[in-house]
Amino acid sequence: MIPYAEVIGEPIAQSKSPVIHGHWLERAGIEGEYRRCLVSAEGLADYLAERRADPAWHGxxxxxxHKQAVLPLLDHVSPLATRIGAVNTIVRGIDGTLAGHNTDAPGFLEPLRPLLAQSHLLRMARVLGTGGAARAIVAALADAGFVLVLAGRDPAKARALLDELAPASGGLEHHAVSLAHFADPTDFAFDDRQGLLxxxxxxxxxxxAGQPPLAFDLSHMPPGSVVYDIVTHPARTPLLDAASAAGLPTVDGLNMLIGQAAKAFALFFGTPAPREDGDAELRALLTA
Known part of the structure; x- marks a missing residue:
């Protein structure tokens, strides 16, 4: 009985998770598999019922x-996943119980940890987008002490998301704006950057790839900003290229993709993902 985990969704063919987990299983010498499984919304409950009864299925x-639809079908949901309102990792217990986790939030923060270990007078993040990924990112950044400016096509949706996931505390006030706000140049004089993140x-x-371009004028980036784009195809987006050309540090979306997968791998297989090479070989596979 070979243990296995898998990724579910609709569509699912585009998922890079089998490449990531397959690479780690091989490097760790673990006898196990990681698969793709196309699961429709109508078939979600039946899928989980079947897998719950399969002791070889680790999650x-x-x-x-399905990230929100799975919530009522699980026996336990972690506090972070409950707060975000989304589960991206399900783990089967030895008794068949199903526990839901959200590894997107810690996966997003992983490449920022060296910066977050430092002290700052103020941390501010301009976050573009109000979809499912933004929910985990907003929660993660709020917990890390950032003042947030959340931009969406619908500022009211952005405001509601902030009120739900990042209520103001300690005198910090978050702001919701239209995505179009960042498309045009600004002559705003940013304050002294020393001690700020x-x-x-x-x-x-x-x-x-296949989506409209992001309209963001670099004049909205304070000096020394760290620019993070969670898009993975391509890994080097026009936003990151423009930021690099301006001399700003950048973080690409493979960081979050690999970071969240590593936390899921440990939950599935009971051992840390083998990342001794700093993910160099894995990144080469993902960008080939």
Whole structure:
């Protein structure tokens, strides 16, 4: 009986998770498999009922459109996943119980940990997008002490998301704006950057292959900003290329993809993902 985990969603053929987990299983010398499984919305409950009864199944990653729909079908949901309102990892217990987790939030923060270990007078993040990924990112950044400016096509949706996931506390006030706000140049005079941490995050699919471009004028980036784009195809987006050309540090979407997968791998297989090479070989596989 070979243990296995898988990724579910509709569609599912585009998922890079089998490449990631398959690579780690091989490197770790674990006898196990990681598969794709196309699961429709109508078939979600039956899928989980069948897998619950299969002791070889260790769990699954959950992609769109099921991240919220799985919540009432689980026995336990972690506090973070409950707060975000989305599960991206389900783990089967030895008694057949199903526990839901959200590894997107810690996966997003992983490449920022060296910066977050430092002290700052103020941390501010401009986050673009109000979809499912943005929910995890907003929660993660709020917990890390950032003042947030959340931009969406619908500012009212952005405001509601902030009120739900990042209520103001300690005198910090978050702001919701239209995505169009960042498309035109600004002559805003940013204050002294010393002691501040500025982050610009594209949490939308804009700029992804096959999607419209992201309209963001670099004048909205404070000096020294870290620019983070969660898009993975291409890994180097126009936003990251423009930021690099301006001399700003960048973080690509493979960081979040690999980071969240590593936390899921440990939950599935009971051992840390083998990442001794700093993910160099895995990144080469993902970008080949």
């Amino acid at each position: 699954c990653n959950v992609t769109m459109p 500025d982050l610009v995050v594209n949490a939308s699919p804009l700029g992804m």
